[in-house]
Amino acid sequence: MSSRRRKIKLIKCIRISLLTISSIIIAFPFYWSIVNSFKPYKEIYSFPPLYIPHDPTLDHYYVISDMAFGKYLLNSIIVGSLTAFLAVLIALLPAYAFSKYKFLFKNAMLLSVILLQLLPQVVFLVPVFKILKNLSLLNSFMGLSISYLPFITPVIVMFLKSYFFSIPKSLEEAAIIDGCSRIGAFIKVILPISIPGIFSSFIYAFLFSWSELMFAMSFLTDPDKQTIPVFLSIFVGQYQTRWGPLFAGSVLATLPAFVLFAILQKYFVSGLTAGALKE
Amino acid sequence: MKKNYGYVFCLPYTVLVLGIAIVLLTYNVIIPMQNGLRIYKDIFLDEMFKQSIVNTLIWTVGSVVGQFFVGMGIALLLNSSEKYMWIFRILLIIIPWATPDIVAGVTWKWMYNDMYGVINDILVRIHIIKDYMPWLGTPSLAKLALIIANIWKGYPISAMFYLAGLQTIDQQLYEAAEVDGANWWQRFVKITLPMLSPITITTLMLTTIWTINYFPLIYIMTGGGPSGGTETLVTLIYKTSFKFLNLSKAAAMSNILFIIILMIAFLFLKASDRIQGVR
Numbered sequence: 001m002s003s004r005r006r007k008i009k010l011i012k013c014i015r016i017s018l019l020t021i022s023s024i025i026i027a028f029p030f031y032w033s034i035v036n037s038f039k040p041y042k043e044i045y046s047f048p049p050l051y052i053p054h055d056p057t058l059d060h061y062y063v064i065s066d067m068a069f070g071k072y073l074l075n076s077i078i079v080g081s082l083t084a085f086l087a088v089l090i091a092l093l094p095a096y097a098f099s100k101y102k103f104l105f106k107n108a109m110l111l112s113v114i115l116l117q118l119l120p121q122v123v124f125l126v127p128v129f130k131i132l133k134n135l136s137l138l139n140s141f142m143g144l145s146i147s148y149l150p151f152i153t154p155v156i157v158m159f160l161k162s163y164f165f166s167i168p169k170s171l172e173e174a175a176i177i178d179g180c181s182r183i184g185a186f187i188k189v190i191l192p193i194s195i196p197g198i199f200s201s202f203i204y205a206f207l208f209s210w211s212e213l214m215f216a217m218s219f220l221t222d223p224d225k226q227t228i229p230v231f232l233s234i235f236v237g238q239y240q241t242r243w244g245p246l247f248a249g250s251v252l253a254t255l256p257a258f259v260l261f262a263i264l265q266k267y268f269v270s271g272l273t274a275g276a277l278k279e
Numbered sequence: 280m281k282k283n284y285g286y287v288f289c290l291p292y293t294v295l296v297l298g299i300a301i302v303l304l305t306y307n308v309i310i311p312m313q314n315g316l317r318i319y320k321d322i323f324l325d326e327m328f329k330q331s332i333v334n335t336l337i338w339t340v341g342s343v344v345g346q347f348f349v350g351m352g353i354a355l356l357l358n359s360s361e362k363y364m365w366i367f368r369i370l371l372i373i374i375p376w377a378t379p380d381i382v383a384g385v386t387w388k389w390m391y392n393d394m395y396g397v398i399n400d401i402l403v404r405i406h407i408i409k410d411y412m413p414w415l416g417t418p419s420l421a422k423l424a425l426i427i428a429n430i431w432k433g434y435p436i437s438a439m440f441y442l443a444g445l446q447t448i449d450q451q452l453y454e455a456a457e458v459d460g461a462n463w464w465q466r467f468v469k470i471t472l473p474m475l476s477p478i479t480i481t482t483l484m485l486t487t488i489w490t491i492n493y494f495p496l497i498y499i500m501t502g503g504g505p506s507g508g509t510e511t512l513v514t515l516i517y518k519t520s521f522k523f524l525n526l527s528k529a530a531a532m533s534n535i536l537f538i539i540i541l542m543i544a545f546l547f548l549k550a551s552d553r554i555q556g557v558r
Binding site: 046096101106107109110113114119157158161162163165196203211213229 | 540
């Protein structure tokens with residue numbers, strides 16, 4: 001038994017070291033943004049590059065906050081939450097039905113759902129703009145969210161479909177035998193153990209709109225309504241980029257996503273660890 | 280009874296998305312019509328178009344394969360209910376994902392800078408390269424540099440999907456296999472991979488389509504250069520419509536792109552059917 005325990009400990013060690021090494025590599029670009037956001041310009045353009053600022057400064061952060069960064073942050077949070085909430089709400093039931101029921105034309109329907117995924121968003125910029133204009137939804141958060149939904153929900157449907165598919169049918173059948181209706185079984189049995197999948201979908205939708213630049217830039221022209229990527233894009237010129245405020249802004253832009261994830265992350269592992277499958 | 284629910288849940292959503300897709304796609308088919316079919320012949324004779332097809336292929340295969348291996352590897356490492364895992368989840372998944380495209384693009388561009396770039400500095404320090412390399416300066420290096428940046432930006436979605444899928448696998452299967460004397464590799468090949476296959480095929484399909492259609496990184500980091508070395512179909516479409524203002528040629532090219540991606544999606548859906556039929 002002790003050799004087994006030693007083996008488990010060894011595996012744990014290997015896992016943690018691999019995780020640490022990958023984290024250092026993966027997080028490095030973010031570290032680099034943080035470091036650069038505190039460097040004066042002289043040090044940003046130093047040769048060889050400085051890994052820790054010698055003469056740290058908050059100047060770039062002052063520039064950002066003078067430009068009402070908080071407003072753009074709030075706008076991005078509103079658009080992101082609205083989009084994520086609507087997207088999950090819309091996609092949930094179709095995804096479930098696509099995974100659990102057999103019906104005529106199912107594949108044709110699935111294919112038609114993902115039609116819009118097949119072209120880059122650029123292609124739809126002009127027609128979507130015209131549609132939103134006709135609906136008087138330009139310059140509104142709702143309008144921007146709605147314009148994202150046809151592109152986001154199919155992905156969530158596809159993902160949740162395969163997610164629901166990997167949940168054993170026996171669970172649902174057991175609930176029905178116990179007297180639940182189909183809807184009841186879905187709400188009481190399937191939904192609770194699908195929380196990690198739903199959570200992933202929520203994060204996907206939120207971060208999609210968090211990062212999206214082209215639609216946001218074209219549909220929200222009112223400076224009071226613009227989102228973070230649009231705000232950051234003003235620092236990127238064709239010939240010269242203002243690295244300082246850009247790095248400061250990008251550090252601040254990534255933080256809310258961290259907070260959101262840190263708060264919600266416990267749902268990500270719940271799911272089946274509660275022992276739903278032990279029959 | 281069973282059949283009804285499938286339609287009740289799926290039909291309204293499908294009809295809505297299909298309606299939007301038809302409106303948007305029709306717009307795209309009609310514009311190039313004004314010039315007749317000759318425009319398609321011109322496109323196929325265009326050298327830049329041919330090169331962009333090859334570039335798209337390299338960019339897509341490189342990115343998708345990279346995102347699969349990195350995503351799967353990270354998901355396996357993260358698949359544990361230990362308390363400290365949340366910090367690794369944030370470092371490994373949320374950092375690249377929550378970084379807006381524009382920020383990722385300029386940060387990588389700065390890191391690849393041949394003079395002040397940190398990547399050259401690190402690689403020289405650890406003796407992987409002897410001299411500073413012009414990462415974004417030659418067509419083949421620029422392709423490699425872009426693919427690495429894109430793997431970094433895109434793999435978290437794959438990792439998240441795989442991780443959510445891993446959570447649905449019944450731990451008892453592993454325990455049983457361990458009792459039978461299966462080592463970790465056998466358990467991975469005989470249990471994990473087959474159980475994950477529905478999610479894997481969906482993820483591969485989506486990442487393939489996304490990668491073909493994704494252009495902010497390319498646009499920000501190289502703008503399609505040097506000498507067209509990183510020009511993909513989508514950057515070409517973008518330039519044709521918004522820089523050269525040739526809307527009908529751009530629409531015609533996007534119709535060709537549409538057909539290509541439709542075939543890819545169809546193959547993936549067929550494969551996904553086969554896998555789900557087996558189980």
